[in-house]
Amino acid sequence: MKILQVTAHYPPDFVSGGALVPHRFATELTRRGHELSVFAGRLGAEPGEVIDERQGEVAVRWVGNSNALAWFDAKNVDNRAMYAPFEEFLERQRPDVVHFHSIQTIGAGALKIAHDHGCAVVVTMHDFWWTCARQFLVDRSGEPCIPVVSAGDCQCAAGRTHLEERNAWLAQQLRFADLVLFPSRSARDLMVANGVPIERTGVNENGVEAVAGEAREPFARPVRFMYTGGDAAMKGYEVLREACAGARVPEGTVLDLYNTPADGFPEWATSRPAYGREDLPRVFAEHDVLILPSVMRESHSIVTREALKAGMAVIATDSFGPEEAIADEENGRLVASGSAADLRAALEELADPAVASALAGRGSASPIRTVDEQIDEVEGYYARLLARPTPDLLAEPDDAILRAGVATAIRDVVFVIGIQGAMARYRAHLPAEALALRGIRARVMHYRDPALEAGALAADAVVLYRVPATSQILELIEHIRAAERPIPILGDVDDLIFDPGIVAGLDNLASLDDAERELWIRGIHRYRTTLDHCDYFVGSTHTVSAEGERLLSVPAHRFSNGIGHLLGVVSEEACRRERTPGRLRIGFFSGTKTHDADWASVEGAVARVLGEHDVELWLGGLVEPSAALEPYADRIVRLPFVPWYELPGYLRDVDINLAPLTAGSIFNEAKSAIKWLEAALVETPTVASPSQPFREAIDDGATGLLASGEDEWVAAIEALLDETARRRMGRKAKRAALLSLSPDLQGRAYEAILVDAWRHVVRRGHKAAFLFPPVYDDEPPAAAAAVLERYELPKVRHQLIDTVRMTGLKTVHSLRVNGVVGTAAKAANVMRGRR
Incomplete structure (x- = not known):
């Protein structure tokens, strides 16, 4: 086969995952007897300058691209100065397959050129550039964005209009790809939710070079952590520093920061020089736990798999790529991206030698691919594309x-x-x-x-x-x-x-x-x-x-029923703030006055929980509690019907959402799982009746809980009184909703x-x-x-609405904690400008 690899960066010009893979493909496929060529951007050349050379048997054409690096620049996406030298090189090399990798600065218009020349067109999405102008789904403030772009309102690199127009154009160019590959299943799932047609996708997981597996003996000595991400904010450097600053760890605990400054870290953290690949077995053997605190979304993580193969445990964020290899609480811990508090809790947990020792030596939760296996697979993809029959112009279209x-x-x-x-x-x-x-x-x-x-x-x-x-x-x-x-x-x-x-x-x-x-x-x-x-x-x-x-x-x-853009926007706004302080809250929100029987089916269980635990019950809508709840009247908060765009704020403030349905009714069996969906979008876990729609929506025990009798309802609610369990389930529920029901x-x-x-x-x-x-x-x-009800958000966003609602909730909380006199004193202090 004659194969052309196209990449914005290529060694030795720039080294990253997106640059190493096309180099690996060119080298290994040449060794296997194929004819390879490379078209690449060149940072050191003048913009548009063309340089042709050979690297062994591989013909390489470099074109200067340093003027198209800015995320907000139109040339980052559609660099028309690149297309003529690309097409000329294409005509010279006459490849059977053109494989596009990271092509920011080259431009997606090159896909049509390759397609029009009769080539099979393959795209590997090494990151999320095709849907996020900033590539990694992190906003300008350094916070993780909602991973499904159409369900949020991120302003990205140059505003929402720029993002939407950019993405619409890129989607049109992607139609010219015969196959879209991803380094992991999780990256594929995410990009499919962002609009990539699943029928044209495949997975080609990055291969891991040989790292000797090491059986770890149980240990009781202090735990040795390591971090390798440098001081890049997107890699989680600042989050790690904040987490370590307040972490309580046993004496003797060590954190080695490779190629990373230790400024602002506690004394138990030490800066170490970068290591080479030849040092990898030794470095891994000297440590017990790898920390991967990425704020950016990762399409894969080679270092995670290398560390697990070497017998280490791993603490990683829920940043997609690393997650397939980590089974939470089995070979490591998964924490919320961007959360110093969650990362600190995991550090403190695994700083216990007994915990770290129990998680070490477990290996990867998913199979680790070798480099040869990765090359075998991509070679097979190429062969299948070229084996497709030539369309018969006289035959009926398929x-x-x-x-x-x-x-x-x-x-x-x-x-x-x-x-x-x-x-x-x-x-x-x-x-x-x-x-x-x-x-x-x-x-x-x-x-x-x-x-x-x-x-x-x-x-x-x-x-x-x-x-x-x-x-x-x-x-x-x-x-x-x-x-x-x-x-x-x-x-x-x-x-x-x-x-x-x-x-x-x-x-x-x-x-x-x-x-x-x-x-x-x-x-x-x-x-x-x-x-x-x-x-x-x-x-x-x-x-x-x-x-x-x-x-x-x-x-x-x-x-x-799924996720709309506006629902996603208001839910994400609610999700970005902490829950209002106060008791734990159980919530039931009825949409109409016909839910009394559903509420009655679970009221006994709720009464038992209120009797055993210091929690509140929030009842929304017209549902009427019975005399069974009278002993707990001081802990019941009644909420009126609210506009749909305010509901996510209330769902965010409850800790557990209830979605009961009376059993044995085909009418209820037909109701959709909206109550789970709306709560999931603000990371509030739901306990629901096991009707068919809820069974389908909820992965029981992971993205929610199903309960069918009073004892099961009590057990499910009580299980979610644990903060760690609630937060974990809420995050997983949101992820599941976004990836299955995106706009x-x-x-x-x-x-x-x-x-x-x-x-x-x-x-x-x-x-x-x-x-x-x-x-x-x-x-x-x-x-x-x-006259239609307006389907839009208020022009004066939610600041005033949220202020009124939050003030009301804080007042109720203060009255219960501080009493009337204390609340009045606090109000007077606020009026005087005191806190």
């Missing part, structure tokens, strides 16, 4: 090509809503927001909007979410069906509100008066009528989707549904037979009735 073509035809979508509030947000506004990431214009309209018919008939697809049947809606459906072009009509719902058969089994209807109950039941029939006239069904859970397909006799697809993933999922629905209508026509006796009302279009 399904993937057809789907891609249909997707380009769906550019405008109208979501019609019959209900507002949280449900419309999750089922209409969030999908519309996510589809925008796919380049699809989506508009949310009320079912009584006078402009609805014009909007629907101009759309490429129409989604009816919880729209009660009216004569006007049924007429609109007929007009859509009569259109000259196919416009699929999708019905969307997020529970079994369309099945009249569920009424007899609903405990929650007991809280409604007769008029409310009658209206509720008629609503079921109206929802069913609308859905019966749709071509395709979309449900929020497996149960809803299965029941929709059974009852409506149309294809059904599940679209899970980019949601947009891709809904686009796939729209494509399926469009193809179904083209093949089989609109639904012809309506099975349900229609029930509908007459509700003429009316602008006054069709």
Whole structure:
């Protein structure tokens, strides 16, 4: 094979993981008989200067790139001065495969050039440059960013607009890659959540050069720590210094700081000179625990795997790359990135010789790849790409090509809503927001909007979410069906509100008066009528989707409730602050007045916990506690309904979130796991009933807890009274939510549904037979009735809202701790400018 490696940096010019891998590939693949060439940036050359040379059998073209290093510079992403020398070199070398590595300063436009020349195009993402202008998902203040960029509001290197425009352009260039490789599964999962199409991805884990494994004998002597990251803030130097400054460790404990100054560290830390690879076995043998306190997100970590192979334990942050090799509390400890407090606690824990000794000698939690295995694998990837059959221009296009073509035809979508509030947000506004990431214009309209018919008939697809049947809606459906072009009509719902058969089994209807109950039941029939006239069904859970397909006799697809950009923004803001001081808090937040039965199913367990522990209960919404909680009335905080953008702040302030559902009800079995999702985004762990959606969302014991009886609920809540367990579970829950339900993933999922629905209508026509006796009302279009709730954040962000809420919470806490007199005195001191 003829293979061209493309990299922004190449030894000896610059040495990093992203530079060493292409050098390793060029060297080893040449040795295996392939013809290799390299196109690389050159820091020491004049910008644009071209230098051709040979390194052994490898032809290398260097081009000066020192003028494109700045993260905010457009040339960092799209350096057009590079493209002509790249294309000329490409035409000279005529490679079969072009493998792009770290290409900041070269520009992603080179992918199209390689593709247009008929080359197989491979990209390895050694870091997160393709979604983060600063490469490592760390903001300008040095704090870790939310790892899913579309779920946050990070200003990155040059502002949000720059980031979004940059990333949109890069995503377009990535379409020219046949294969996208990652150094670890965790890096792949993260970038897929950021929009990289999973079907074109693979893992090519970095190989580790031979490091002798060493069986560690148990020891009782003082523990010897080591750190190798230098004084770079992104590597966690400042966090480590802060953690060590207050750490209480036994006398004789040692921390060796290799190639790192010891200024500001305690006396038990010593600066050591850098060591060479030949010194690695000796250095590792002289230490017990490696500290990897990275603030930056890592795509892999060779040193972590080398240390584990050598028998050391490792303390690392939850920075992705190192995590696959570390089993928390088995061969090391994982702590929160950027948290000096968490790192200090781990240092103090492993400074105990008994603890460190027990974790040492366990090896890596995942297999360690050798360099030869890495080369074997990438060589196989190349061979499979080149073995693909040449497309037959006269043959029928395959399904993937057809789907891609249909997707380009769906550019405008109208979501019609019959209900507002949280449900419309999750089922209409969030999908519309996510589809925008796919380049699809989506508009949310009320079912009584006078402009609805014009909007629907101009759309490429129409989604009816919880729209009660009216004569006007049924007429609109007929007009859509009569259109000259196919416009699929999708019905969307997020529970079994369309099945009249569920009424007899609903405990929650007991809280409604007769008029409310009658209206509720008629609503079921109206929802069913609308859905019966749709071509395709979309449900929020497996149960809803299965029941929709059974009852409506149309294809059904599940679209899970997920994360929207604005929800991610307010959740991240809440997550960046500490919880309000006070007792531990258990929280239950009801969205409607029909949750009394759900609350009753867990109230006994909560009463037992309140009786045994000094904790508070926060009740949000209209749920009413029974007499069982009267003895604890002074520890119960009632909260009103709050705007959706304030809820993350309250969820952040509770320590344990409860999500009970009455058992044995198919209606409850169909409810989605939103309560887990919203709490997870602010790192608050949830205890939930084991319904199918919660079982699917929660990795029991890792990202939440499931409980089905009073004793299990008590045990689960009590387990989370431990701060370490809560923090760990909260972090894992947030990670799981972001990586499975990100805006980019949601947009891709809904686009796939729209494509399926469009193809179904083209093949089989609109639904012809309506099975349900229609029930509908007459509700003429009316602008006054069709005003949508704004899906936006307040213009004056949350500073005032948070100030009022925090003041209220602190006042309640002070009254309980200091009493009325003490609280009044504190208030007077504040007024005088004292603290």
